[in-house]
Amino acid sequence: MGVEIHDTAIIGKNVELGENVSIGPYTIIYDNVVIGDNTKIEAHCEIGYPTPLAKENRLIIGKNSLIRSKTIIYTGSVIGEKLVTGHRVTIRENSKIGKWVQLGTLVDVQGDCEIGDYVRTNSNIFIGKYTIIKNFVWIFPFVVFTNDPHPPSDYWVGAVVEDYAAIGAGSIILPGVKIGKDSLVGAGSIVTKDVPEGKVVIGSPARVVGSVENIKHRETGEPVYPWRRRLHRGYPEEIVKKWKEEFRNE
Numbered sequence: 001m002g003v004e005i006h007d008t009a010i011i012g013k014n015v016e017l018g019e020n021v022s023i024g025p026y027t028i029i030y031d032n033v034v035i036g037d038n039t040k041i042e043a044h045c046e047i048g049y050p051t052p053l054a055k056e057n058r059l060i061i062g063k064n065s066l067i068r069s070k071t072i073i074y075t076g077s078v079i080g081e082k083l084v085t086g087h088r089v090t091i092r093e094n095s096k097i098g099k100w101v102q103l104g105t106l107v108d109v110q111g112d113c114e115i116g117d118y119v120r121t122n123s124n125i126f127i128g129k130y131t132i133i134k135n136f137v138w139i140f141p142f143v144v145f146t147n148d149p150h151p152p153s154d155y156w157v158g159a160v161v162e163d164y165a166a167i168g169a170g171s172i173i174l175p176g177v178k179i180g181k182d183s184l185v186g187a188g189s190i191v192t193k194d195v196p197e198g199k200v201v202i203g204s205p206a207r208v209v210g211s212v213e214n215i216k217h218r219e220t221g222e223p224v225y226p227w228r229r230r231l232h233r234g235y236p237e238e239i240v241k242k243w244k245e246e247f248r249n250e
Contacts, residue, residue, distance in 0.1 A: 012048070018063060036063030036081060046072045053111060054093040062099065074111070086123060098135070100236075110147075113158070118235065122169075130158030136228070137161050140169040140187070149175045162197070164226055171206075182226045184212050198226075 004022045005011065011023070012030045018037035023029065027041055030048035041047060045067055048059040054076025061073070062081035071085050076093035083097065086105030091097070095109055098117035103109070105123040113127055116135035125139055128147035133139075139161075147156045157176040161167070165179045168187035173179070178194045185191060186202030195201050199208045200215065212225035224230060229247040232240040 006043075015048075024069070030059075030075065032058045032075065034058060034060045036061060036065065038063055039065040039067070041067045042069040042071075044070045049074045051075060051093050057094070068105075080117070092129075104141075116163075118239075128158060128175075129156055132158055132160045134161060135163045137164065138166040138227070140167060140171075142170045143167050143173070144171075145173045147175050164228060165195075166227060182212060184215075184225060 003017050006023060006025045008025045009023045010028045014032045015029050016034040018035060018039065020038045021035050022040045024041055024043040026043055027045040027047065030050055033048035039061060049072055051074055054074065057076040059073060059075045060078045062079055062083065064081050065083040067083070067085050068087045070088040073091045074093040077091055077095040077097065079097040080099030080101070082100045084102045086103065086107065088105060089103050089107050091109045092111035094111050095113045097115045100118045101115055102120045104121050104125065107121055107123065107125045109127045110129040112130050114132045116133060118136045119133055121139040122141040124142050126144045128145045130147055131145045145159050147158050149155065149157065159173045159175065159177045159179065161179045162181040164182045167179070167185040168189065170188045171185050172190045174192050177191050179185065179191065180195050180197035180199065182198045183195045184200045185195065185206065186200065189202050189206040190204040191201065192205040196208065198212050200210050200212055201208050213223060215225050216222065217224050228243045232243065
């Protein structure tokens with residue numbers, strides 16, 4: 001299938017467009033961008049925005065992606081297949097983003113971040129430079145990942161979020177904090193120190209209040225964490241099969 005480019009779109013030099021790519025009105029694709037097959041880029045986007053911080057690296061966007069209107073993606077990042085953005089998302093240079101990642105409206109990913117596979121974020125989230133978010137993480141609205149222990153300074157250290165963690169709305173994660181696998185950060189928490197694997201933290205400063213295994217569904221009384229024992233919507237069948245096997249004997 002061919003490529004569909006709106007008459008008002010601007011396409012730079014050395015741009016590689018895959019099959020069945022769609023470029024919307026008034027969108028700019030800057031030089032040296034690679035866009036995978038079956039990707040749709042909506043109106044008023046800027047893709048491959050130039051910056052010397054990218055050290056002349058190309059922007060690569062994987063196949064089957066959906067980039068909604070007014071999104072800006074700087075050059076120098078590598079993004080896996082099936083990226084989905086909300087409106088007005090910003091992704092800065094030199095970031096590495098895995099496959100099947102969803103970034104909600106007004107998410108701001110600063111430079112040199114790492115985001116794993118199947119990460120889901122809601123809207124209005126700030127992900128500071130050097131943050132590392134691993135696989136299958138959920139991040140809810142208005143979460144802020146800070147990275148400067150002595151603001152303002154030129155010394156930055158990002159937080160690390162391990163697989164399957166969930167971070168509640170309005171939480172603030174301080175520089176260098178590690179949030180453990182399968183842990184839960186309660187809404188509105190200020191996380192100042194590491195969160196152990198499988199634990200719940202709440203408050204300001206956040207403190208451990210128990211294990212995620214002890215949280216029950218309000219109506220059924222069944223365990224709800226780790227969340228992958230109950231939430232399978234939007235994940236590939238082969239992954240869901242592994243999760244079901246993991247919790248089969250419970």
